[in-house]
Amino acid sequence: MSKPLITAIAAACALAVPALGQAREVTIATQLKNYGGDGAYLAVYLTDAKGAYAGTLWVAGGKAKYYKHLADWSRLSAGDAKRLNGVTGASVGAGRTLRVTADLADALIDAGYEIRIDAAVEDMRDSPSEVRLPLTAAGAGKAQAGKQYIQSASFQLK
Template sequence: MKKIAAALVLASALAVPSLAYAKDLTIEAKIASYRGPNAFFAIYVTKPDGSYDSTLWVAGQNQRYYRHLRNWVRGIAAAGGNIDGISGASVGAGQTLTVHASVADAMIDAGYQIHVDSAVENGGEYANDIVMPLAQASSGVAATGAGYVQSLTVTF
């Protein structure tokens, strides 16, 4: 019995680190040209079932505008209200936002998706401005946005 327990402990010790490996991502969001104040963005990941997983970045530090990033806010509320990502300044028209983040290797090609919600004060709101699969095939391929994000490229 002790041999079986020792074997299980050894197998667990060897298997657990492989689950912890992270894939580094570079996310580049090119902001469309528009007239108005700087835009707010939430870049986040959803699970294969569509539920919220984690926040990678929030552009715009004034929390009173976060409610306009509707799908992201709903996801956080459903997950218990924990904003677990990093935030920075809002982004102006024509600029490029570059974010460096990490996700678990197991999330790649497993049905997870990257979402971007965008909004501008006194302007439009775009839930799911861009949605793209977290897949090896989409690495380095630009996706076109529907709102304030002209294009999004995720490279890993």
């Protein structure tokens, strides 16, 4: 088997709610700054301990032609043909909050995975990997500031 195929299979297994294993509900809240521009496109995705793409949790923004501006997510997820299946919605306005909920395998928590959020706004600079949240039990509920468009991002575990 090729390495990309093995990685894709591992990511699919890790993100799916395992039939025999345990899963946790994770809710990610991303509060945008009042940056004075159009709605933001956001990609919320997971990477493993080595920084490799592990799966897309949500993409906010309706026009696929702009997804290339979510640079790190676009580059890392390029080989994932199903990266957008059921995980897209409208862009997020300045000052608004995006909440994303997903079921993640317990094995991902405290295993070096990160929740990453890329951001882009029309006619403004792109902000790849604007926020990187280590997926740890200790990190749950702790807000982290973004670099450009995101005021703060955090996640909760249930």
